[in-house]
Amino acid sequence: MRFxxxxxxxxxxxxxxxxxxxxxxPIVVVFxxxxxxxxxxxxxxxxxxxTLEYWADPFGAAGLGAALRVSVGIALVATLVAxxxxxxxxxxxxxxxxxGRATTNVLIFLPMATPEVVMGSSLLALFVTLRVPLGFWTVxxxxxxxxxxxxxxxxxxxxxxxxPRLQEAAMDLYANExxxxxxxxxxxxxxxxxxxxxxxxxxxxxxxxxTNFNSGTTVTFPMYVWGAAQRGIPREVNVVGTAVFLLAxxxxxxxxxxxxxxxxxx
Amino acid sequence: xxxxxxxxxxxxxxxxxxxxxxxxxxxxLPYLLLLPGGLWLLLFFVVPSVQLAGTSLYDRxxxxxxxxxxxxxxxxxxxxxxxxxxxxxxxxxxxxxATIICAVLGYPLAYFIAQKSGRWRNLxxxxxxxxxxxxxxxxxxxxxxxxxxxxxxxxxxxSLPFFPDDFRLLATPVAVVCxxxxxxxxxxxxxxxxxxxxxxxxxLEAAGDLYAKPxxxxxxxxxxxxxxxxxxxxxxxxxxxxxxxxxAELLGTPGEYMIGNVIDSAFLVRLDxxxxxxxxxxxxATILVMVFSYIRAAxxxxxx
Numbered sequence: 001m002r003f004x005x006x007x008x009x010x011x012x013x014x015x016x017x018x019x020x021x022x023x024x025x026p027i028v029v030v031f032x033x034x035x036x037x038x039x040x041x042x043x044x045x046x047x048x049x050x051t052l053e054y055w056a057d058p059f060g061a062a063g064l065g066a067a068l069r070v071s072v073g074i075a076l077v078a079t080l081v082a083x084x085x086x087x088x089x090x091x092x093x094x095x096x097x098x099x100g101r102a103t104t105n106v107l108i109f110l111p112m113a114t115p116e117v118v119m120g121s122s123l124l125a126l127f128v129t130l131r132v133p134l135g136f137w138t139v140x141x142x143x144x145x146x147x148x149x150x151x152x153x154x155x156x157x158x159x160x161x162x163x164p165r166l167q168e169a170a171m172d173l174y175a176n177e178x179x180x181x182x183x184x185x186x187x188x189x190x191x192x193x194x195x196x197x198x199x200x201x202x203x204x205x206x207x208x209x210x211t212n213f214n215s216g217t218t219v220t221f222p223m224y225v226w227g228a229a230q231r232g233i234p235r236e237v238n239v240v241g242t243a244v245f246l247l248a249x250x251x252x253x254x255x256x257x258x259x260x261x262x263x264x265x266x
Numbered sequence: 267x268x269x270x271x272x273x274x275x276x277x278x279x280x281x282x283x284x285x286x287x288x289x290x291x292x293x294x295l296p297y298l299l300l301l302p303g304g305l306w307l308l309l310f311f312v313v314p315s316v317q318l319a320g321t322s323l324y325d326r327x328x329x330x331x332x333x334x335x336x337x338x339x340x341x342x343x344x345x346x347x348x349x350x351x352x353x354x355x356x357x358x359x360x361x362x363x364a365t366i367i368c369a370v371l372g373y374p375l376a377y378f379i380a381q382k383s384g385r386w387r388n389l390x391x392x393x394x395x396x397x398x399x400x401x402x403x404x405x406x407x408x409x410x411x412x413x414x415x416x417x418x419x420x421x422x423x424x425s426l427p428f429f430p431d432d433f434r435l436l437a438t439p440v441a442v443v444c445x446x447x448x449x450x451x452x453x454x455x456x457x458x459x460x461x462x463x464x465x466x467x468x469x470l471e472a473a474g475d476l477y478a479k480p481x482x483x484x485x486x487x488x489x490x491x492x493x494x495x496x497x498x499x500x501x502x503x504x505x506x507x508x509x510x511x512x513x514a515e516l517l518g519t520p521g522e523y524m525i526g527n528v529i530d531s532a533f534l535v536r537l538d539x540x541x542x543x544x545x546x547x548x549x550x551a552t553i554l555v556m557v558f559s560y561i562r563a564a565x566x567x568x569x570x
Binding site for chain 1: 292295296297300303306308310311313314315317318321330374375377378379388389390392395396397398399400401403404405407408409410411412414416417448451452480501506508509510511512516526529530533534539543547549550554
């Protein structure tokens with residue numbers, strides 16, 4: 001029995017780690033491509049010639065830096081608006097019983113169940129009908145839309161997991177509603193709001209399909225990659241891909257380690 | 267105040283009671299909180315969807331410059347199905363296969379992280395989300411390198427007996443499904459992890475103590491208890507995969523094009539808005555029919 005359990009445990013572990021390796025394989029390849037001089041412009045294969053020139057000047061490819069700036073700008077504005085609007089909705093849904101609550105839940109679920117092509121194309125049709133010029137702001141509107149549902153779901157989950165007795169305790173200690181919210185509820189929900197904001201940031205930064213429909217001549221980073229893919233992708237794109245990955249990974253691991261240390265003292 | 271005291275007394279140990287009923291004077295508060303976000307959804311999601319439904323019934327002989335006339339041309343749907351049914355079928359098929367593979371690969375990983383990883387759990391979870399830190403398009407282009415005709419993977423298969431020397435992976439359905447699996451696997455793993463993490467290990471031990479074999483424990487205890495996660499993961503994987511066209515575009519050929527490719531080109535290249543809108547609705551309908559029949563078969567309403 002013990003032997004078989006050991007085998008079963010490690011079978012699961014081996015398969016799990018193999019699947020993780022599958023998830024990481026393309027990232028390793030992105031890194032290898034970033035230090036490899038391609039045989040010709042259209043080649044996706046690794047050549048035997050290695051170089052650090054792309055890391056020395058990642059913005060050497062024309063238009064790459066500008067596209068990154070546009071993407072960061074859109075992601076910041078969209079995240080800010082979506083996080084505020086979504087958090088308010090999450091509070092309403094988690095904390096109140098009211099007429100129309102179920103309908104609101106469906107309304108929030110539907111955008112997540114809608115394929116991106118459908119959402120992107122219907123927004124495009126709206127903008128065309130209203131004769132709104134496509135550009136930075138139409139992309140922002142679209143990004144807020146698809147980030148919103150994810151913010152609501154994330155913050156709502158955090159609110160649902162809170163122990164209501166903490167707020168009752170605050171009220172018992174003569175805190176009024178506003179003080180209870182400021183000093184107890186908000187600090188407890190903050191990690192959920194932060195997670196939602198991070199999720200929005202990465203969803204917005206990464207989005208291609210909806211952006212492609214609504215961007216007009218505005219070029220975001222994914223749009224730049226898409227355009228470049230047609231005429232031979234500059235290897236600098238892989239430098240940016242690897243750098244963003246490393247930055248985000250290190251940041252998240254540090255946050256994890258810090259919260260673990262904090263948890264030990266509490 | 268009294269309401270709060272009442273719920274405290276009624277609270278069963280540990281589990282959170284439902285929120286107290288709101289005071290009468292705060293009736294309007296939830297509506298106020300919902301207003302900005304709700305308006306946004308209404309204006310930029312509901313209105314465009316209704317408009318898209320209208321567009322799908324326009325007379326197709328119009329054009330973007332001259333304007334369309336509303337002809338309630340339900341024939342647009344028939345035309346779209348006749349012209350593009352292979353793409354619709356292909357979308358459902360590729361997305362279905364990718365979802366099944368995601369479940370088979372994702373389950374062991376989620377189980378391992380949730381039940382066996384101990385202090386490494388958080389780090390492993392970060393690793394599951396980590397691929398999202400690199401842009402979706404850049405990762406998909408990396409698959410182009412991995413599966414290329416001169417790459418090591420194709421070379422390995424060509425060296426095997428029974429595989430022809432001109433065996434290829436890139437520009438085949440295999441490559442497209444592989445890309446779909448890769449891109450949507452985390453959407454399967456995370457909800458599976460969420461349910462498996464709550465799974466009480468003592469139930470598994472109890473089953474083992476009662477002489478159930480590991481396979482039986484899995485089939486009779488683990489799997490049924492993790493069904494909510496399986497269902498959520500399946501839907502979260504299937505829906506975006508069915509509408510995706512990046513993988514088909516980058517890793518396949520026009521022979522692998524899915525319905526998303528057709529919608530994209532109808533809207534942005536051919537500028538045939540009525541047909542594009544009809545196809546969008548057909549895609550939505552296909553997905554909703556599959557989702558609801560699946561939810562019914564699985565016997566749960568907890569998804570929404």
